[in-house]
Amino acid sequence: MIKKAYVSPGCISCGTCESICPEVFEVNATAHVKADADIKKYEDLIREAADICPVQAIKVE
Numbered sequence: 001m002i003k004k005a006y007v008s009p010g011c012i013s014c015g016t017c018e019s020i021c022p023e024v025f026e027v028n029a030t031a032h033v034k035a036d037a038d039i040k041k042y043e044d045l046i047r048e049a050a051d052i053c054p055v056q057a058i059k060v061e
Contacts (some may be wrong), residue, residue: 002043004061005050007031011057020052021045031057 007017007030017025024037024046033039039046050058 002039002046002060005033005037005039005046006059007033008057008059010055012055014054016052016054017049017058020049025049025058 005024007025009030011030013027013030015027015031017031018027021042024033024039024042025031026034046058046060050056050060
């Protein structure tokens, strides 16, 4: 179970995470996890985004 998800400083703002799970991720200058994101509800999509991230910038704990 994911307790925390975040985007590390290595993010290149490719938008992949946002296209996979726009309910959790938002990309502007860099990607970030939305403050009101329901981490538990979208856990599978968060893991998918983390696996697909080309620079492995999405971290989960």
